[in-house]
Amino acid sequence: MSDIHSQHLSQSIQRIQLLLNRKELIEAWLHSQNQQPKHALVESLTHRQHLAELKRLINRLHPADTALLLESIPPEHRPLIWHLVDEDKAGAVLLELSDSVKQPLISASDTNVLTAAAQHLESDEIADLVQDLPEDVAPDLLCSLSSDERDQVRSAMSFPEDCVGAWMEFDIPVVRDDISLDVVLRFFRRQGSLPDNSGQIMVIDDYGHLKGTLALEDLLTHSGDLPIADVLDSKPITFHTNSSAEDAARSFERYELIVAPVVNAHNKLVGVLRVTALMDLIAELAHKKLLLNAGLNKEENLFDPIITSAKNRWPWIALNLFIVFIASRIIDQFETVITHVVALAALLPITANIGGNAGNQVVALVIRGLATKQLNASNTLQLLRKELSISLMNGLIWGSVTALITYTLYSNFLLSCVMMLAMLSTMLFASFIGVAIPIALKRLGQDPALGSSVIITGTTDTLGFLIFLGLAAVIL
Amino acid sequence: MSDIHSQHLSQSIQRIQLLLNRKELIEAWLHSQNQQPKHALVESLTHRQHLAELKRLINRLHPADTALLLESIPPEHRPLIWHLVDEDKAGAVLLELSDSVKQPLISASDTNVLTAAAQHLESDEIADLVQDLPEDVAPDLLCSLSSDERDQVRSAMSFPEDCVGAWMEFDIPVVRDDISLDVVLRFFRRQGSLPDNSGQIMVIDDYGHLKGTLALEDLLTHSGDLPIADVLDSKPITFHTNSSAEDAARSFERYELIVAPVVNAHNKLVGVLRVTALMDLIAELAHKKLLLNAGLNKEENLFDPIITSAKNRWPWIALNLFIVFIASRIIDQFETVITHVVALAALLPITANIGGNAGNQVVALVIRGLATKQLNASNTLQLLRKELSISLMNGLIWGSVTALITYTLYSNFLLSCVMMLAMLSTMLFASFIGVAIPIALKRLGQDPALGSSVIITGTTDTLGFLIFLGLAAVIL
Numbered sequence: 001m002s003d004i005h006s007q008h009l010s011q012s013i014q015r016i017q018l019l020l021n022r023k024e025l026i027e028a029w030l031h032s033q034n035q036q037p038k039h040a041l042v043e044s045l046t047h048r049q050h051l052a053e054l055k056r057l058i059n060r061l062h063p064a065d066t067a068l069l070l071e072s073i074p075p076e077h078r079p080l081i082w083h084l085v086d087e088d089k090a091g092a093v094l095l096e097l098s099d100s101v102k103q104p105l106i107s108a109s110d111t112n113v114l115t116a117a118a119q120h121l122e123s124d125e126i127a128d129l130v131q132d133l134p135e136d137v138a139p140d141l142l143c144s145l146s147s148d149e150r151d152q153v154r155s156a157m158s159f160p161e162d163c164v165g166a167w168m169e170f171d172i173p174v175v176r177d178d179i180s181l182d183v184v185l186r187f188f189r190r191q192g193s194l195p196d197n198s199g200q201i202m203v204i205d206d207y208g209h210l211k212g213t214l215a216l217e218d219l220l221t222h223s224g225d226l227p228i229a230d231v232l233d234s235k236p237i238t239f240h241t242n243s244s245a246e247d248a249a250r251s252f253e254r255y256e257l258i259v260a261p262v263v264n265a266h267n268k269l270v271g272v273l274r275v276t277a278l279m280d281l282i283a284e285l286a287h288k289k290l291l292l293n294a295g296l297n298k299e300e301n302l303f304d305p306i307i308t309s310a311k312n313r314w315p316w317i318a319l320n321l322f323i324v325f326i327a328s329r330i331i332d333q334f335e336t337v338i339t340h341v342v343a344l345a346a347l348l349p350i351t352a353n354i355g356g357n358a359g360n361q362v363v364a365l366v367i368r369g370l371a372t373k374q375l376n377a378s379n380t381l382q383l384l385r386k387e388l389s390i391s392l393m394n395g396l397i398w399g400s401v402t403a404l405i406t407y408t409l410y411s412n413f414l415l416s417c418v419m420m421l422a423m424l425s426t427m428l429f430a431s432f433i434g435v436a437i438p439i440a441l442k443r444l445g446q447d448p449a450l451g452s453s454v455i456i457t458g459t460t461d462t463l464g465f466l467i468f469l470g471l472a473a474v475i476l
Numbered sequence: 477m478s479d480i481h482s483q484h485l486s487q488s489i490q491r492i493q494l495l496l497n498r499k500e501l502i503e504a505w506l507h508s509q510n511q512q513p514k515h516a517l518v519e520s521l522t523h524r525q526h527l528a529e530l531k532r533l534i535n536r537l538h539p540a541d542t543a544l545l546l547e548s549i550p551p552e553h554r555p556l557i558w559h560l561v562d563e564d565k566a567g568a569v570l571l572e573l574s575d576s577v578k579q580p581l582i583s584a585s586d587t588n589v590l591t592a593a594a595q596h597l598e599s600d601e602i603a604d605l606v607q608d609l610p611e612d613v614a615p616d617l618l619c620s621l622s623s624d625e626r627d628q629v630r631s632a633m634s635f636p637e638d639c640v641g642a643w644m645e646f647d648i649p650v651v652r653d654d655i656s657l658d659v660v661l662r663f664f665r666r667q668g669s670l671p672d673n674s675g676q677i678m679v680i681d682d683y684g685h686l687k688g689t690l691a692l693e694d695l696l697t698h699s700g701d702l703p704i705a706d707v708l709d710s711k712p713i714t715f716h717t718n719s720s721a722e723d724a725a726r727s728f729e730r731y732e733l734i735v736a737p738v739v740n741a742h743n744k745l746v747g748v749l750r751v752t753a754l755m756d757l758i759a760e761l762a763h764k765k766l767l768l769n770a771g772l773n774k775e776e777n778l779f780d781p782i783i784t785s786a787k788n789r790w791p792w793i794a795l796n797l798f799i800v801f802i803a804s805r806i807i808d809q810f811e812t813v814i815t816h817v818v819a820l821a822a823l824l825p826i827t828a829n830i831g832g833n834a835g836n837q838v839v840a841l842v843i844r845g846l847a848t849k850q851l852n853a854s855n856t857l858q859l860l861r862k863e864l865s866i867s868l869m870n871g872l873i874w875g876s877v878t879a880l881i882t883y884t885l886y887s888n889f890l891l892s893c894v895m896m897l898a899m900l901s902t903m904l905f906a907s908f909i910g911v912a913i914p915i916a917l918k919r920l921g922q923d924p925a926l927g928s929s930v931i932i933t934g935t936t937d938t939l940g941f942l943i944f945l946g947l948a949a950v951i952l
Contacts, residue, residue: 005713005727009777017854035895064730074858098850141902185696194693197734199675217670218659221644251481253759254540256752258673258734264602275751282755283729286762287844294929295833302845302859305608310866313837317830323880324829331822332885338814338821345821346808353800354793357930359769361789364770367762369778374547376573380494382550385777390786405801409808422586440713446923453835453929454771461825468642 009065012057016069020077023167025435029080040437063089064450067096070105073189074302079108090117094132095125098301103130108205115144124148124271125154155270164248167281168271171195174202181231182224184214190256197276199259202269203232210269212236236448238263239273246285249278250373257314281455289367292449295320316454323458327352327465334469337476343410344472347419350402355426358394359456362387362434367449370442387431396425414475422468429467430460485541488533490494492545495530496553505556531560539565543572551918555584566593570608571601573776575703583909594648599625599646600747603632629745638722638809643757644747647671650678652686657707658700660690664788673752675735679708680803686745688712714739714751722761724777727847744870766841769924799934803828803941810945813952819886820858820948823825823895826878828940831902833933834870838863838910843925846918854917863907871900891952898944905943906936 012461017026017225028047053221058066058081066085070078070093080104083320085093093414094102094117114133118126126145130153142150152170166409172248173194189196193240200213212232239248239262251257252275262271291300295316300309302420331338331348338344366383369375375383402423403416410416438448495501504523509545534542534557542561546554546569556718558581570578570593582590590609594602594617602621606614606629618626628646635641639852649670650658662733664670676689688708698707698735715724725783725914727733728751767776771792776785807814807824842859851859878899879892884893913931914924 006723021811035546042839062731068730068849071850072855074855131633161628189699193697196691196693197671197675197732198693199734215672216696217672217674219696220664220692221667221669223665234676247482253755254544255538256673256755258675258751272715275755279729279732279751279755279758283758283762283848286759286766287847290762290769290842290844292653292768293769296838298835302840302841303862304848306862306865306869310679311863312870313493313834313866313870316647316833316837317870320830320833320872321826321878324826326620327829328822329827331818335818336823339818342815343808345814345824346804346811348821349807349825349828349941350797350800351932353803354796356931358789358794360770360929361772361792363663364766364772365776365778370765373544379548379550379837382936383727386779386782386785387907390789393786394789395792398797402797427826450716453836457829457933461829465825 010063012060013065014070016054016057016081017073018263019050019057020052020073020080020343025050026077026080030085036372049082054081058084059086059089063420064094064096066093069099071101071302073100075104080109087113088120089184091119091121091125091129095121099132100301100304104217106132107134107317111140115141119144123152124156125170127153127166130157159241162245163241163243164239164243164262164273165271167245167248167277168241168272168273169277170200172269172272173198174204174269175214175228177203177205177229177232179228180224181219181226184219184228185317187226197258197274198238199274200261200272202261202272203228204269208268209424210238212268213261236261241270245278245281249281249285251276255281268335268473284357285371289371289447289449292447292451293367293453294453295374295451300317316451319451320419320454323455323462327458327462330462330466333471334473337356337393337469337473340475341412341472343415344469348405348468349416349464351419351426351468352461354398354402355430355460355464356425356457358391358427359460360453362431363438363452366435366438367452370438370448380435384432384435386429387435391427392424395427399423401429415472418468418471418475422464423470425465425467426460429463430456433459485537488536489541491531492530492557493549495526495533496556498526499562501526502553502556503666507557518541519945527560530557533888535559535562538743539568540572542569546573546576549578549776550581559585563589563592564596567595567597567605568603571597575608575781577779582608583610587616587896588694589616596757599628600632600644603629603642606633635639638715638721640715640721640738641747643721643724644717644749645726645753646747648678648745648748649674650680651704653679653692653705653708655682655704657695657698657702657704660695660704661700673734673750675711675747676737677751678737678748679747680745686714686739686743689737696813712737716741717746719908721754721757724749725757725761728754729758746912761847765847765923768923768927769839769843769929771927771930792927792949795927796930796932799931799938802932803938807945808944810949813945813949817888817891817948817952819888819891823882823891827895827898827944828937829897829903830874830935831906831936831940834867834903835906835910835936836929838907838929839914839932842911843915844927846914846924856911860908860911863911864904866904867907868900869929871903875899875903882939888899891948894944894947894951895948897939898940899944902936902940906932906941909935928932 057305099121121129130141142153145153175187180310198216199231203211203214205211212231212234213236214228218231237257237260238259241262241264246309248367258275260273261448262273264270283384296312297366300312366375403420407416407420434456437452441450442448443454490942501523507759546557567646571828597605606617618629621629632642649914675693676691679687679690681687688710690708694707713727713733715736717738717740723935734751736749737745738749740746772788774783776788845876880895882895883892910932913928917926918924
């Protein structure tokens with residue numbers, strides 16, 4: 001990445017890692033941690049200088065970068081870095097960390113440190129953080145907030161992760177709908193600040209109902225004596241607190257939104273959605289599909305404890321084992337024909353394997369089509385027809401190739417025919433379930449990506465063998 | 477999606493599809509298309525009324541929604557809808573369409589329609605569109621632009637897709653660094669408009685060098701007599717025209733940017749990046765990984781022509797076939813032991829298949845880790861160690877399960893031992909290449925997701941068979 005910022009960034013990261021690699025520094029610090037008083041952090045002067053430099057470097061980083069640094073260094077170095085992060089940045093850093101890195105740091109910190117860190121966050125951020133805090137810290141933290149903030153935190157916490165309510169923010173500029181632009185300008189001048197990336201000012205009536213939004217651009221460019229009602233956008237795209245967050249993210253993408261009002265069931269303005277929050281969601285969702293597709297249904301982080309990660313994969317190994325043993329039983333039924341033509345054992349994996357990959361290609365297309373909503377009830381059949389024709393074509397072409405190779409290897413004409421036919425029918429079958437499985441999963445209210453590659457590979461194997469050996473039994 | 481907008485949306489979409497399903501309407505229209513004069517669009521009154529309603533409904537839609545509608549209706553209905561889209565929306569609609577839908581519509585439209593459509597677009601959008609236009613239209617279009625616009629289009633077209641230059645926008649509010657906030661305000665008031673989602677005003681010196689950015693929020697809240705230099709952010713995160721667009725998108729995500737300046741090699745301001753443009757990129761990139769992972773290296777759309785899609789998959793089928801034939805040859809070498817214990821043929825797929833899926837799970841994690849930059853040279857070994865321990869654990873647990881099942885099936889102790897050992901070693905091997913392959917692909921300058929699932933499945937099959945039959949040959 002060749003932009004200016006990231007050049008500086010990589011320089012300081014390098015320097016930090018250089019300092020961290022001085023074993024004795026870490027040891028001295030850990031040592032000093034165990035003995036009171038804390039302020040005698042380390043004995044030697046050089047150590048103190050290095051720590052000072054480390055602290056300076058770390059706190060020059062953007063919280064997101066500090067988080068990334070913590071993620072990518074070995075666990076034993078993390079407490080030191082975490083200890084050196086300034087109070088006003090600590091909260092922001094915690095929010096960026098993955099659970100596996102966050103939890104140890106939280107449990108290692110004292111209550112007052114965590115409470116202080118949270119002080120510097122917005123209500124919606126505190127709501128995210130509170131869920132990770134130990135039982136005894138959360139109440140103290142909530143008490144330390146203003147009653148307004150406390151209500152906001154509570155309301156944010158009351159919504160499930162996949163609802164807009166859980167992603168909305170509360171620090172929004174609001175004005176009444178019965179004033180002029182000049183009054184709005186004077187109001188904000190007096191107030192002296194606007195939240196970053198406000199983008200739009202929310203306009204409400206006396207009862208707090210949303211009347212529309214006023215873009216800062218319009219506020220700036222229209223003459224000040226105009227009443228706000230003449231300038232505002234009275235039909236902005238608006239979300240309910242219980243709207244699906246994923247759909248909201250897609251709307252932001254499609255309609256190029258920066259900020260949108262969130263209203264409750266009574267059309268009262270309760271918060272805003274910002275693109276900055278939803279970008280994370282979009283990336284998350286996309287990566288989730290990649291993991292789901294491979295059969296990792298629980299969110300797994302790179303450096304989760306081994307036992308957690310191992311267990312995380314059990315359900316799919318189990319399912320996989322179950323399916324493949326069915327396949328194995330099928331082969332077992334054809335014992336006689338295999339003993340008759342041992343070459344069959346060698347050729348067995350070919351059609352199933354090709355079918356599996358063909359199926360996975362279709363699945364990937366379908367998953368994307370469903371995510372982008374390009375694929376829907378009205379055109380599913382059209383897609384199925386298309387995929388079947390592709391398989392017919394590729395099955396014929398690559399079936400003949402396979403048959404040819406088989407013939408050169410075993411110079412057995414009938415065997416080549418078996419390969420040809422098995423290849424063709426397996427590919428047709430693969431593209432059929434490649435379309436069917438993600439759509440079925442969606443109908444069942446599951447994510448279409450959920451374990452689909454595992455299921456595809458399993459089923460294509462099973463039926464691939466059945467088709468191949470069945471044909472062999474008949475033809476040979 | 478329960479927000480207000482999408483309720484209206486789905487209603488009008490339903491109505492549109494209802495109208496489209498009136499066969500005679502389409503026929504009448506197609507018929508009228510073939511005979512001049514055009515204005516006698518359709519004969520019957522009801523038809524004319526229906527078309528009028530259709531036109532009204534369609535042009536009430538957001539261009540993104542019109543595009544989605546076109547994507548999801550059968551090809552034969554698309555020309556009618558496209559014909560009814562208003563000139564000022566047509567360009568925006570084209571930009572949202574996938575190539576397979578866009579191309580036919582473009583080639584069906586006359587030059588003046590396309591030129592007119594492009595007139596309503598920004599320079600950067602025109603640059604995207606021009607690449608899809610027929611040879612004879614592009615020049616006319618470029619001539620119809622102002623010389624400034626033409627330069628912008630040319631420069632935008634001169635950058636490769638994966639560079640920031642190809643994604644930047646040119647409609648930016650710019651002011652000099654030597655004026656006061658009041659002057660800025662007056663300037664924009666006089667100008668009467670600001671581009672949507674400006675967010676930040678770019679501040680340059682007499683030579684066009686970037687001096688910093690001024691947030692509209694700050695412009696609004698600070699007293700007007702302050703010189704701009706006191707308020708501006710003098711170190712905004714800035715990108716070079718040749719920076720990687722993907723990295724830029726990640727920076728936007730991490731630092732919660734809305735808009736960022738783009739400078740050339742001489743630090744001259746040439747454009748801005750907007751989050752609205754990069755959101756598309758982020759979603760695209762994530763989906764691309766899903767497709768690449770399954771072995772679809774060329775961007776493929778749901779309804780591309782069959783032949784295109786079929787060819788798109790050939791390289792991977794070929795590679796796949798090559799690998800699996802190697803596997804087949806390996807099995808062939810163990811003919812004797814298989815004839816000796818036919819059960820081997822039936823048990824053959826089990827370890828390989830389990831290994832394949834285990835490998836794919838690791839690959840998914842690694843691809844995500846590389847994308848989020850959580851995985852880097854410093855912690856790759858740590859991850860490898862972790863994954864190997866997981867495989868050791870799962871290999872032992874599920875190896876024993878498999879051995880147990882095998883024993884109950886064939887009551888052959890040695891055979892169960894073979895299964896156990898084969899399972900363990902295949903899973904260890906799978907997690908090793910699961911980490912190795914994506915990282916190797918990245919080192920080779922490829923996308924780590926490129927066909928990794930195909931490669932994994934192939935290699936685990938090959939070595940899975942080798943290990944299993946090898947052990948069998950030794951032990952049995």
